[in-house]
Amino acid sequence: MNTILTQPFRLLAKALLVLAVLSLAACSGSANEPRSATGVDAASNPADGERRVLNFGIIATESSSTQEVNWRPFIDAMSEWTGYDIEPYYASDYAGVIQAMRYDSVQFAWFSNFSGLQAVRRAGGEVFAKATYPDGSEGYHSVLLVPNDSPIQSLEDILTCDGSLDFGMGDPNSTSGYLVPSAFIFAPRGIDPNECYNSVRNANHEANAVAVANSLIDVGTNNTTNMVLLERSRPEMYNRVREIWRSPMIGTDPIIWRADLDVEAKQRLQYFFMNYGRMGTPEEVAEARAILDPLYFGTFLPASNAHLDPIVQLEIVRDLTNVRNDADLTEEERTTRIAALEARLAEVEAGNSGLTSQGNSFEQMTDAAAHQEPTEEPGVDWLMGGVLMIVAVGGLVLLLWASAPRGPGPKVPLMERIANAVIAAGIVVILVWSFNSANMDRAYLLVENAGDMGEFISGFLPDDIADAASRASYWEALSSGLEEAIPQMVVTVQIAIWGTFIAVVSAIPFGLLSARNVAPGWIVQPVRRLMDVFRSINELIIALVFIAAVGLGPLAGVMALAVHTTGVLAKLFSEAVESIDHGPVEGVRATGARPIHEVIWAVIPQVAPLWTSFGLYRFESNARSATVLGLIGAGGIGQILFEAVRAFDYQRTAAIVIVIVVAVSAIDMMSQLLRKRLT
Structure with a gap:
C-alpha cells in the first residue's frame, strides 16, 4: 500500500527534475543574450550575422488589429533602412509605453504631445523628430x-x-x-x-x-x-x-528616443525618419508615401524637446485656473501656488522649460546608416520540434524506468504505468513547448532588474521619509486619496454583494439541472454547455453587453458578475450534488415523495454547507473582480484606480490600494466567520 501511495510522487519528482534541467539550460542561454538595445552587450555582431533588435513603442489610439495592419509595412521599411530588427510594442494606454521606455523595454516610441512630455520627464526621453500630415500641415x-x-x-x-x-x-x-x-x-x-x-x-x-x-x-x-x-x-x-x-x-506628435541610446542607433534612426518618403527614385518615394498614408503621416521633420514647450504652457495654464477656482484652499495657499505657477510659466515662455533640448540637423547624419539587406523571414523551427521529440521520448522512457516495480509489494499493471508515464511526459513537453512563447527565457530579468522594481515601488512612498515636510506632504496626499477611495470601495462591495446574490439564486436551479443524478441527460448537457458559455466569457466582455442596455455605471457591473458567477457556481453546485450520499434520497423516495421533494428534503440538506462555502468564496472573488470592472466604466473603485495609475499619481494609487487591501481582508475575515456559523 505504501508503494502505491508513493508512486505518483516519484513520477512527479522525476518530471520536475527533467523540467528543472531544461529550464536551467534555457535560462543560462538567455542570460547571454542582450538585455537591451542601449547596453554594450546589445550591439549586433556582424561577424556572427546577427542583427540588433530595437523596440518601437506605439500608443494605442486604435484597436491592436488595426494598428498591426497599418504599422507593419512602416516597421518593415524601418528595419530595412536601419539594418536593425525593429519590433513594435503596442500598449493599451499611454502609461504602458512610458513605463516600457523608462525601464528600457522600449528604446524609442511615437507619442502624443502630453504623453511625450511624461516620457521626457519620467523615462529619460528626448524628442528627435515630429510627424507631419499628408497635406504637409503640422x-x-x-x-x-x-x-x-x-x-x-x-x-x-x-x-x-x-x-x-x-x-x-x-x-x-x-x-x-x-x-x-x-x-x-x-x-x-x-x-x-x-x-x-x-x-x-x-x-x-x-x-x-x-x-x-x-x-x-x-x-x-x-x-x-x-x-x-x-x-x-x-x-x-x-x-x-x-x-x-x-x-x-x-502641434503634431513627437517621436522620442531614450537619451542614453547609443550614437550609432540614433544616427540610423534619424537618417530613416528624416529621409523616408523623401529620398530615392520617384517610385520608391511614392511607395513610401503609400505606406505612410494609412497612418495619416506625411514626412517627418527634425525636432527637439522644445517642441513640447507649448504643452508645458498649457499644463501650467490649466493648473493656474484650477488653483484660482479651488474653494478648499486658503487665500495664503492660493497666493503661494499661483505665484509659483506664474513664475514657472514665465520661465517656459522665456525658453527655460526645464526640458533638456537637443538640436538635430541633417549634417549629423553619416553613411553609417546606409541601407542593409533585410534578413530572411524565419521558417519552421525544426530545432524546437526536435528538442520536443527528444524530451517526449526520453521523458517517457525515463518515467517508465522509474515506475518499474522493484522488490516486494503490489505490482502496477504495465498499461497503467504507460498511461502515467505518457501523462507526466506530456506535461513536461507542454511546459517546454510553451517556454519561449511565455517569455520564460527572460525570467532571469526578475533578478537582474530587481532594482527597477524597487525604484517603481518607491514611488508609492514619501520622497524623503526622514524629512518631516516630505512626510507631511505625503500624508496630506494619502489622506485625500483615502477620502476619495473609501466611498468608491463601498460601491464596489455593493456591486459584489448584488452580483453574488443574483448568481447564487440563479445557480441553484442551474446547478441541479446540471447534475446527472438529478436531471435527465437531455437536460443536463444543454444546461452544462450554457454554463460553460457563462463562465468562459470574461466579466469585462459581459459588462460591455449590459452597458449597451443600461449604460455606464454599477448596474452593468452587477449583471456582469452575476452572469459569470452563475456559470462558475452552477458547476460547483452540480459537482457537490453528484457526490451526495444516495441513502437519504432513497429514504425520501420510499415514502412516495415526488422528485421535487427528494431534492428539497434529501439533496439540498446535504449540499447546503458546501454551497454556502462556495457562495462566500465567490463573494470574496467578486469583490476583487468588481475592481477590474471599473476599467470600462462599470462603477466602483476600479475606475479611479486606473485613472490614478495612468496619470502616474502614485500617492493617490497607494491610498486606493490600501483601501482595497483592507476591504478584501475584512471581507475574508467576515466570510470565515459566516462559514463557521453556517457550516
Whole structure:
C-alpha cells in the first residue's frame, strides 16, 4: 500500500527534475543574450550575422488589429533602412509605453504631445523628430463628439452639470483627449467632470468614438486625426457621430528616443525618419508615401524637446485656473501656488522649460546608416520540434524506468504505468513547448532588474521619509486619496454583494439541472454547455453587453458578475450534488415523495454547507473582480484606480490600494466567520 501511495510522487519528482534541467539550460542561454538595445552587450555582431533588435513603442489610439495592419509595412521599411530588427510594442494606454521606455523595454516610441512630455520627464526621453500630415500641415485639433441624433447642439449644452450625461474622457496622458479639454473647457469654468456628469470613463480615441456612435456615452473627446482614420476604417461609425466643439491647433506628435541610446542607433534612426518618403527614385518615394498614408503621416521633420514647450504652457495654464477656482484652499495657499505657477510659466515662455533640448540637423547624419539587406523571414523551427521529440521520448522512457516495480509489494499493471508515464511526459513537453512563447527565457530579468522594481515601488512612498515636510506632504496626499477611495470601495462591495446574490439564486436551479443524478441527460448537457458559455466569457466582455442596455455605471457591473458567477457556481453546485450520499434520497423516495421533494428534503440538506462555502468564496472573488470592472466604466473603485495609475499619481494609487487591501481582508475575515456559523 505504501508503494502505491508513493508512486505518483516519484513520477512527479522525476518530471520536475527533467523540467528543472531544461529550464536551467534555457535560462543560462538567455542570460547571454542582450538585455537591451542601449547596453554594450546589445550591439549586433556582424561577424556572427546577427542583427540588433530595437523596440518601437506605439500608443494605442486604435484597436491592436488595426494598428498591426497599418504599422507593419512602416516597421518593415524601418528595419530595412536601419539594418536593425525593429519590433513594435503596442500598449493599451499611454502609461504602458512610458513605463516600457523608462525601464528600457522600449528604446524609442511615437507619442502624443502630453504623453511625450511624461516620457521626457519620467523615462529619460528626448524628442528627435515630429510627424507631419499628408497635406504637409503640422497640427491637429481636439474635438467633442455626440451621437448624430443627440439633442446636444453646442458646448454650453453639456456644461449644465445636472448629472444626466455620460462623458467619455481620453487617457489621462492624452493631449487631445484629456489635457486640451481640461485646459480649454473645464478648468476655466471651475468644473470637475467627475462631479458634473453621471459617469466619466477613460478610453482611447477609437473606443470613445465607437461608444458615442452606439450611444453608450452622450459626449466623448477625440481629435481630427483619429476622425480621418475612423472615416477610412469604419465609415458607418464615422457617419453616426457629430462634432460640437473644436480646439485651437495642437502641434503634431513627437517621436522620442531614450537619451542614453547609443550614437550609432540614433544616427540610423534619424537618417530613416528624416529621409523616408523623401529620398530615392520617384517610385520608391511614392511607395513610401503609400505606406505612410494609412497612418495619416506625411514626412517627418527634425525636432527637439522644445517642441513640447507649448504643452508645458498649457499644463501650467490649466493648473493656474484650477488653483484660482479651488474653494478648499486658503487665500495664503492660493497666493503661494499661483505665484509659483506664474513664475514657472514665465520661465517656459522665456525658453527655460526645464526640458533638456537637443538640436538635430541633417549634417549629423553619416553613411553609417546606409541601407542593409533585410534578413530572411524565419521558417519552421525544426530545432524546437526536435528538442520536443527528444524530451517526449526520453521523458517517457525515463518515467517508465522509474515506475518499474522493484522488490516486494503490489505490482502496477504495465498499461497503467504507460498511461502515467505518457501523462507526466506530456506535461513536461507542454511546459517546454510553451517556454519561449511565455517569455520564460527572460525570467532571469526578475533578478537582474530587481532594482527597477524597487525604484517603481518607491514611488508609492514619501520622497524623503526622514524629512518631516516630505512626510507631511505625503500624508496630506494619502489622506485625500483615502477620502476619495473609501466611498468608491463601498460601491464596489455593493456591486459584489448584488452580483453574488443574483448568481447564487440563479445557480441553484442551474446547478441541479446540471447534475446527472438529478436531471435527465437531455437536460443536463444543454444546461452544462450554457454554463460553460457563462463562465468562459470574461466579466469585462459581459459588462460591455449590459452597458449597451443600461449604460455606464454599477448596474452593468452587477449583471456582469452575476452572469459569470452563475456559470462558475452552477458547476460547483452540480459537482457537490453528484457526490451526495444516495441513502437519504432513497429514504425520501420510499415514502412516495415526488422528485421535487427528494431534492428539497434529501439533496439540498446535504449540499447546503458546501454551497454556502462556495457562495462566500465567490463573494470574496467578486469583490476583487468588481475592481477590474471599473476599467470600462462599470462603477466602483476600479475606475479611479486606473485613472490614478495612468496619470502616474502614485500617492493617490497607494491610498486606493490600501483601501482595497483592507476591504478584501475584512471581507475574508467576515466570510470565515459566516462559514463557521453556517457550516
